[in-house]
Amino acid sequence: MTQNTAPRPRRADARRNVDALLDAAKAAFGTSGVDAPAKEIADLAGVGVGTLYRHFPKRSDLVKAVFQHEVDACADAAPALAEVHEPVEALEKWLHRYTEFLVTKRGLASSLHSGDPAFDALPAYFLGRLGPALGSLLDAATKSGEIRAVASPKDLLYAVSKLSLPMEDEEPGHGRRMLDLLVDGLQHGAGSSPSGS
Structure with a gap:
């Protein structure tokens, strides 16, 4: 019995x-x-370097894990936001959360695009996790009549990835305003009858 419970704290x-x-x-x-x-990295985490290498023997292991961890956190935010906000507000908040993920992704870009086969599966992981998360929010906002069904996840x-690219001499809040314009565009004409009434 003691043998069964001992490993759990570890x-x-x-x-x-x-x-x-x-x-x-x-x-x-x-x-x-x-x-x-x-x-x-180990000092920031409050652990020894040996612990870092035990969990992530190669740098590519760590980069991949950071990417997947951030994708998972972003995907998991979708149902949490949907529980407490109206559909279009949940969608907008999630898209802003997604832009935070994109900042992390840009920091990893040199590794992710290095040709290392360790990263080959990451694009599919990205779409496989974030596509359904965004899709559920889009469906809810479309069904509520708050946005038009004009874009796939x-x-x-x-589109948000492109809007979030940093520009030279960018003013503070520029990316946020661009995203707000995109959400406004999705809402334009939503709920109107096909005949235009």
């Missing part, structure tokens, strides 16, 4: 360590790039 500790390492790596990648020193994911 698994919980290991999960906490992994979560701390992923958060620390995300922060370190944002400031120092994907080549941030292992010691910097994939189209909207890529």
Whole structure:
């Protein structure tokens, strides 16, 4: 009986360590790039370098895990937002959450596009998780009559990605305003009768 219960605290500790390492790596990648020193990441996570390498033996393992962790967090936000907001507001809040993910993705871009086969499955993972998450919000907002059914989840994911690209001499809040314009466009003409009444 003792043997069955003993490993559980270690698994919980290991999960906490992994979560701390992923958060620390995300922060370190944002400031120092994907080549941030292992010691910097381990120090930020409050663990030893050995713990980092035990969980992520190669740098590509860590980059991939950070990407997937951020995709999962973004996807998981969709049902949580849908529970507490009206459909179009949940959609808008999720799209803003998605733009936060895109900032992380840009920080990982050099690795993700390096040709390393370790990252080959990530585009499918991205669409497989975020497409359905966004699709559920789009469906709810369309059924409520708040937006028009004019864009697929994939189209909207890529459109927001393009709108969120940083521009030279960009004013503060520019990306947010562009996204708000996009949501306004989705709402334009929603709920009107086909005859135009």
